[in-house]
Amino acid sequence: MNSSRKVYGLAMLLSVCSFLYELSIAKIFSDLLGNFILWQSVTIAVYIGGLSFGAFLSDTKRFAHSRVRFLKVELMLSILGPLVPLFLLAGHIIYRIYFNDAMIDVLETSDFLTIQQVKESRWLPWVTYVLLGQGLTLAIGTLSGFEIPYLIQSLKGKGNHSLMVLGFNYFGSLLASLAFSFWLLPQVSAVYTCLFAGVLNLICAVFIAEEKSRKWVAFPSFCLIVCAFLYQPTYKANRHVFYYYFYKYLPEQVSMSELPRFLSFLPPIEERQTLYQKLEFASLPLQDEPHTNGLFIDGHFQFDSSSERSYHEAMSRLPHLIALMKPKAPLILGGGDGLLARDLIKELDQSTIIEHVELDEGMYEFSRNSEQMIGLNEGSLSSDRIHTSFVDAFSFIKNSSKYYDGIYIDFPYPYSYDVLKLYSVEFYRMLFKRMSKESFAVLDIPLVNSSSPHSGANGFQHNSIIMSTLHEVGFSHLIPYAVGDESFIFAYKGERSLRQLDPTMGTELAHISMEVWSQTLDAEFSFEIDSQYVNSIFKPTLLSFRDDFF
Incomplete structure (x- = not known):
């Protein structure tokens, strides 16, 4: 050379x-x-x-x-x-x-x-x-x-x-x-x-x-x-x-000798790498059903087609029953799969325009154009009632001048510092300012049920961090609840009386069975409200106590 x-x-x-x-x-x-x-x-x-x-x-x-x-x-x-x-x-x-x-x-x-x-x-x-x-x-x-x-x-x-x-x-x-x-x-x-x-x-x-x-x-x-x-x-x-082992879709373990044969019969995975995340849409066998479709984002479970109806009903119809109202100015933050939008289109008045904020345009296009996703979300993202903005939710709320009476927050769980700001007291304060006098927000958020094997000191601290952070903002009511394996928080701003979770409410839900609803009523979440737990961008407490099993 x-x-x-x-x-x-x-x-x-x-x-x-x-x-x-x-x-x-x-x-x-x-x-x-x-x-x-x-x-x-x-x-x-x-x-x-x-x-x-x-x-x-x-x-x-x-x-x-x-x-x-x-x-x-x-x-x-x-x-x-x-x-x-x-x-x-x-x-x-x-x-x-x-x-x-x-x-x-x-x-x-x-x-x-x-x-x-x-x-x-x-x-x-x-x-x-x-x-x-x-x-x-x-x-x-x-x-x-x-x-x-x-x-x-x-x-x-x-x-x-x-x-x-x-x-x-x-x-x-x-x-x-x-x-x-x-x-x-x-x-x-x-x-x-x-x-x-x-x-x-x-x-x-x-x-x-x-x-x-x-x-x-x-x-x-x-x-x-x-x-x-x-x-x-x-x-x-x-x-x-x-997928199979972490989410328990197989009825039993596979021995080392059976592993090559088992792997050779796996169905294909539809993959897409967007600018922000990796999407994987897989067909998975269930123990009691031929198959179900599951979406995974960056390797983390998002939903499966066998249970997503009850999950999204817990975010759409159930908050309306608790608040005794249906919003006239709704906002969806996240939910790029279009499933929550599907249910809100049916649930809200036909004249109501739903504002939708999604960071990942690649996720939106996948959900809007994939035949499998359209079969699930029923083409909701193509509806003229859904107005989508492709922007970071933190920036959107910070710069918005509108007021909303119903906000549906469907973010990924805080597995990393990238998502942590969307669970911070700074974000919730800005969100609170954009809510009208009598309004609610419902959050898909990880809480630890007291009956869960993951409960204990870590679970208590984890719940305390989330509840203390929301309480610090000034919500008048915070109602945690669980439907199946998913947990949610209903946060209300205002002085109106709310409907409490009761057995009769289960009869008004289409996709949540009475058996599951009885478990919802029995669910308990241990926590305490204390300023030391508040999760801030400048002092992140949530990741410190994040359990490995989330």
Whole structure:
């Protein structure tokens, strides 16, 4: 590599490859284990640590600079980078079935085990899985750390090119970040991005190799072909195993010997990566029904077609029975699937215009155009009574000058800091100001029922955080209730008398059975109102007590 321009170009391309590996691994980790910010931060830290370790090793005599050694580094990267997603996906299948969900099943059937004991029993497998995965990230970082010192060394004696090499390397990182965010992740996926980076890495290796060394390219090429064939079935199996076992749709555990046969008969998953989240629409078998359709957002359960009617009735009709009124100026925040809009179109007067705020236009378009989704939401998002704005709910409420007498809040659960602001006292204060004198808000919000196995100190503190945050705003009435496995809060602003939950109310509900309604009446939520629990953007208390089982 005598030309400095070739070295600059190589520095940029290798940086693209290395950074794509890191971004993809961080995304896969967050998809599998949740909490994007945590795993993005940890993976970046491990990767940068590997870079520094590799740069340190490259300066030792044992790893003296040579073209052959540099070629070996690139060949190892072209093999290791694409193999990491396979390890993460396959390892997660084993961890999810045989350690995590198996122990949750034991907890639900045991009178003696506590959540803490279950957490302790799965601690070692979880740590092993994370350490192995991050160990591979460290290896990629270490190998990448050899690159810049070698490229700088290759131009030694031809002037000071160090800054230019570093500049092109940093520019490659910029290109990788932009390409990953706006092209590769939405169009290709994080898993196949590693394959793309591996192919690019191999092309660079061929460019580096001398004529007699090019035979070494055969084995990495074979590995890339194998990865290409294994990616789709492994990814598909991982997602289905996650759905089946975490949400208990299978009647019994699958043994290791039966696993390959079981995975081969799984139905397809309809996937879409939007700018904000990953949507997965899957057909799942139930124990007592042929199948049901389920929507998952970023790996978290959103709804299934067998139970969503009762869930959305709890958010639409039930609040009207409690408030003894139907709003004339309703607002939906979230609910991009169109299911809540479907029920409100039927429930409210035909002349009522429903304002709808949805951040993710990709989610809206999916729900508006997918045949399966239209079959569920009955084309509600195409109704001229639904006026949709594509904007962040926090910004919408902050800048709005309108007043609403019924607000329906259907946000994702606060799994990460990204969503935390929508559960903050600052957001609820702005919401309260946009409510008319006699009005209500109903929130789909995670509460812990006192009869749940997840209740206890954590459950009490979790409930106290949510109820104290809403109380701090000034609502005159706060009524928590549960329908099936879902919990809600009815928050009222005004002085009118409200109807209390009673047995006769169940006869006025179409999709909530009397058996489920009796459980709703029996549900209790333990909490205390105290300012120390208030969840703020500047002092987030909610994530501190978030239970692992939400």
